[in-house]
């Protein structure tokens with residue numbers, strides 16, 4: 001979003017744009033929807049949503065604060081810190097406050113939930129702090145997204161870890177998101193020495209693996225709960241597989257770009273519907 005000439009952008013607006021608002025809102029929405037589906041009490045859903053949102057804001061803002069020198073070198077006009085709309089110091093302060101608020105709210109839901117959220121956030125911050133430049137760049141996505149269903153089930157009374165198949169679905173979603181999110185930035189990243197797993201694999205292999213991960217996640221949710229799947233579950237499963245196959249074929253036919261990420265986001269959304277449809281079975 002650009003600012004009209006002569007108008008000072010607000011610091012809050014600039015911070016919000018640094019949070020990676022799309023993914024932050026999506027992850028929060030997934031947690032809230034799963035909370036509703038598993039029958040959490042309303043106050044727990046509100047606290048869970050705020051805790052996850054605050055954690056996501058801390059991850060997004062710290063990512064831009066750490067990347068500021070690189071984004072300035074790449075003249076990224078979409079990055080508020082690189083544009084000078086907000087200082088790195090203010091961004092760090094905001095990221096720290098959001099981190100503390102996210103963990104404090106998690107504690108309200110119980111120490112197990114707070115501990116799991118701490119691990120998920122530490123893994124995401126480790127990505128920002130340097131893992132993104134290594135062949136292990138996918139690991140934080142496997143860990144954090146693998147834990148996401150458990151952040152919901154551990155917020156219940158009594159708290160429980162999520163079922164194994166829900167961990168698989170979350171981790172598969174994380175792999176697909178990571179492998180496709182960086183596709184549009186491959187060239188910028190190469191210029192500034194960022195060589196995560198997708199950069200090493202190349203766009204095409206990354207897109208193929210992302211589509212395969214989505215299909216694996218969908219199969220895990222379909223057969224994991226053990227009971228005969230409902231008509232809705234089968235329909236959503238078929239839609240995810242169709243999107244995954246479309247992504248696969250298109251990625252093989254032409255160089256993958258932002259559209260692959262959009263397809264993955266659509267399939268990710270459907271995977272969440274599929275997860276939510278399992279309701280109480282989500283807890284181990």
Ligand SMILES: CC(C)=CCC/C(C)=C/CC/C(C)=C/COP(=O)(O)OP(=O)(O)O
Nearest residue numbers: 059060063120121124127140141144145148
């Ligand atoms: C449940 C939970 C805590 C999930 C979060 C997991 C996780 C690893 C998040 C990292 C998010 C992030 C800011 C990616 C973009 O960074 P980038 O620097 O690769 O891309 P950019 O150029 O868009 O900033």
